[in-house]
Amino acid sequence: MKKTHAIFIANVRANLESMNTKDTQISGIENSMRARISEPETYQFSRKECARVHRFHRSLPGYTVTPLRRLRGLAGRLGVAELWVKDESYRFGLNSFKALGASYAISSMLLGQADDLIFDNVKAQVKGGQEPKPTFVTATDGNHGRAVAWIAQLLGANSVVYMPCGSQPVRVEAIRAHGGHVEVLDGSYDDAVRHAASQADANGWTVVQDTAWDNYTSVPLRIMQGYSTALTEVFNQIEGERPTHVFLQAGVGSMAASIQAVLIQEYGLQAPRVIIVEPEGADCYFESILAADGESRAIAGHLDTSMAGLACGTPSSLAWPIIRYYSAYFIKCKDDVTEIGMRILASPMGADKRVISGESGAVTTGLLTELLENKANRQMAEAISLGPDSKILLISTEGDTDPDNYGRIVGDHLLRTRQ
Numbered sequence: 001m002k003k004t005h006a007i008f009i010a011n012v013r014a015n016l017e018s019m020n021t022k023d024t025q026i027s028g029i030e031n032s033m034r035a036r037i038s039e040p041e042t043y044q045f046s047r048k049e050c051a052r053v054h055r056f057h058r059s060l061p062g063y064t065v066t067p068l069r070r071l072r073g074l075a076g077r078l079g080v081a082e083l084w085v086k087d088e089s090y091r092f093g094l095n096s097f098k099a100l101g102a103s104y105a106i107s108s109m110l111l112g113q114a115d116d117l118i119f120d121n122v123k124a125q126v127k128g129g130q131e132p133k134p135t136f137v138t139a140t141d142g143n144h145g146r147a148v149a150w151i152a153q154l155l156g157a158n159s160v161v162y163m164p165c166g167s168q169p170v171r172v173e174a175i176r177a178h179g180g181h182v183e184v185l186d187g188s189y190d191d192a193v194r195h196a197a198s199q200a201d202a203n204g205w206t207v208v209q210d211t212a213w214d215n216y217t218s219v220p221l222r223i224m225q226g227y228s229t230a231l232t233e234v235f236n237q238i239e240g241e242r243p244t245h246v247f248l249q250a251g252v253g254s255m256a257a258s259i260q261a262v263l264i265q266e267y268g269l270q271a272p273r274v275i276i277v278e279p280e281g282a283d284c285y286f287e288s289i290l291a292a293d294g295e296s297r298a299i300a301g302h303l304d305t306s307m308a309g310l311a312c313g314t315p316s317s318l319a320w321p322i323i324r325y326y327s328a329y330f331i332k333c334k335d336d337v338t339e340i341g342m343r344i345l346a347s348p349m350g351a352d353k354r355v356i357s358g359e360s361g362a363v364t365t366g367l368l369t370e371l372l373e374n375k376a377n378r379q380m381a382e383a384i385s386l387g388p389d390s391k392i393l394l395i396s397t398e399g400d401t402d403p404d405n406y407g408r409i410v411g412d413h414l415l416r417t418r419q
């Protein structure tokens, strides 16, 4: 048994090396642990559950469906049948998808899983409840903390947000603008998560973390269910079409696992091929798949990447089983790849609409372009079955959340020009 396992790892490593292309900055690995049947992990993302979540989001002030851009010009250039990009920069005016998770998790915690889970009822519950009002605490690299502060403020509650060392001041200020109390710590994102949990214990606050660990699953599950609305909207927007490939960027993996679970519930055996994408400096899923023993792996120390939202070293314990079972392929990229994606989405081709996409939002577009336009990556593109019949769905999960860096990368003349 042990011997077979060792040979298998060796094969995986050989495979990986052959898929490594220095000049294109990407490495890929096929998932040897893939299963194709609908496992219990996805049952919490049934159509009925997603409809309930969507109904709640529709009750929130400022809810609108975010655009799904059908980029025919770019699809033509890349030689694929369809390319859709869901633009989450429009989500509640917060510049990222994250409010979907925080709003649903906090509200369903406050009101329970009642069928009358709509914003006004939750707000009334907080208003009529005891003083002091509840305090929600979290750790964040920016977007999730902003979402927690936003919904806490809307509901009349409080928020405390811890951020890792090196967090951009613009991200700190975006959270303070929603009344959040922010502290930037001297450690990594994972250190900030631990600190938030210990402060919650000490002060009687409620942790709203977008990642799960042993005995902390209820809130992150609701956060993941909250993300389902992005895909529920997509199903309505693509009008009966079915993607063949979905590229999903992963930090702790909650977003990717949620989207993947909804895809499995919606399409079953016809579910699209999912490719998980991470920064090279924070590739905890890639390393976990490479180890191929069914256990997840954590990356220790400083996570060196400009993709702040993806700079997470530990897979969520709820996301790992879903991602491990269903994803077809795992790719890690250097930061240059997302910069390519940011520029491409900022400079639309033909009648395509511009998508303002930040570092964690554009990596899948940059990667797709590298896979299809750089001959050195042909083997990897073939391994993923990318070709003229491919219908690809990408999610631009954030806009220009760091506007200075965005301007530096795409060129100031394109800064903040929406089409």
Ligand SMILES: Cc1ncc(COP(=O)(O)O)c(C=O)c1O
Pocket: 096, 097, 098, 143, 144, 210, 249, 250, 251, 252, 253, 254, 255, 256, 308, 309, 310, 312, 360, 361, 397, 398
């Ligand atoms: C913009 C953006 N994209 C993607 C992600 C990744 O989500 P997850 O950590 O659930 O994998 C994040 C996480 O914060 C993010 O902020």
